[in-house]
Amino acid sequence: MISRKKIKEFNTKGFIVIKKFINKKQISLIYSQLNEIINHILTKNNIKFDKKLNLERKYLLLKKRKPILKSHFYDAIKLIDSSNSAVFSKKIINTIKKLLNRKTIFVTGQRLRLDHKSDPHHLPLHQELNNISNDFCLVWVPLVKVNKKTGSLCVIPKSHIYGHLKYKDSKLAAENHRVGIVKKILRGKEKKKYNNKIVEYLFDKKKLYFPTMQPGDAIIFKTLIFHGSTPYEGKGLRWTLLSTFHPIDKVPYIVNDKTKTFSIPYDVNYNFKI
Ligand SMILES: O=C(O)CCC(=O)C(=O)O
Numbered sequence: 534m535i536s537r538k539k540i541k542e543f544n545t546k547g548f549i550v551i552k553k554f555i556n557k558k559q560i561s562l563i564y565s566q567l568n569e570i571i572n573h574i575l576t577k578n579n580i581k582f583d584k585k586l587n588l589e590r591k592y593l594l595l596k597k598r599k600p601i602l603k604s605h606f607y608d609a610i611k612l613i614d615s616s617n618s619a620v621f622s623k624k625i626i627n628t629i630k631k632l633l634n635r636k637t638i639f640v641t642g643q644r645l646r647l648d649h650k651s652d653p654h655h656l657p658l659h660q661e662l663n664n665i666s667n668d669f670c671l672v673w674v675p676l677v678k679v680n681k682k683t684g685s686l687c688v689i690p691k692s693h694i695y696g697h698l699k700y701k702d703s704k705l706a707a708e709n710h711r712v713g714i715v716k717k718i719l720r721g722k723e724k725k726k727y728n729n730k731i732v733e734y735l736f737d738k739k740k741l742y743f744p745t746m747q748p749g750d751a752i753i754f755k756t757l758i759f760h761g762s763t764p765y766e767g768k769g770l771r772w773t774l775l776s777t778f779h780p781i782d783k784v785p786y787i788v789n790d791k792t793k794t795f796s797i798p799y800d801v802n803y804n805f806k807i
């Protein structure tokens with residue numbers, strides 16, 4: 534169970550790392566289901582493959598031969614029972630309830646993400662907007678080893694204390710931001726034009742924290758913690774399990790009949806109290 538010290542750390546630093554959040558057995562079940570799905574797609578499409586190929590090779594084969602089905606595969610994998618039961622396991626749910634100090638929570642956005650060096654994705658530094666509440670926690674669990682060198686998620690510790698910050702591009706989805714590019718910040722190549730002094734102060738390579746994580750370890754962070762990622766440069770595929778967990782009393786949609794959308798739009802000021 535999660536210690537009081539960890540809970541305190543979560544509230545002051547805005548994030549924590551928990552070792553072995555999901556176990557080896559859960560991870561191998563996820564991988565075996567992913568293998569089964571990709572084998573099925575390849576077989577159905579008469580794409581010959583060696584049964585001994587690993588998931589990465591099969592994924593690259595699918596990507597090359599049927600790029601649309603690669604995307605369909607990606608759409609489908611958030612539905613597998615193994616990753617969902619990991620998210621909804623007693624251990625995870627009870628830990629999150631302790632962390633948020635709530636008996637009832639909403640769970641959104643449980644999904645598997647994959648990154649590969651042939652398709653280098655990254656997310657610029659951002660606060661986690663456009664979700665159903667303004668004070669939730671996001672869980673990011675790599676299913677492979679990650680660190681600064683392999684490419685990983687990084688966070689800016691304590692950045693949540695500044696509240697919701699408006700700056701250049703902050704009203705857009707994170708993938709469309711043209712600022713806060715982690716790789717550029719690390720290389721001192723980012724043009725620091727943010728229209729916000731606090732952001733200028735925060736987006737600094739010395740402020741970025743890259744966790745070193747083993748498969749199944751979790752980094753859990755708050756809505757307003759700035760976080761971003763660097764492309765994966767390690768071996769194989771970077772599989773990550775993600776989910777968000779919300780206190781029910783931080784969700785405007787269920788208590789305010791003027792609220793039109795369940796997700797809070799990007800252009801709202803998130804520094805509100807319900
Ligand atoms: O895995 C990543 O690259 C970042 C995930 C993230 O921050 C998000 O999905 O909002």
Ligand SMILES: [Fe+2]
Pocket residue numbers: 659660661707760
């Ligand atoms: Fe995010």
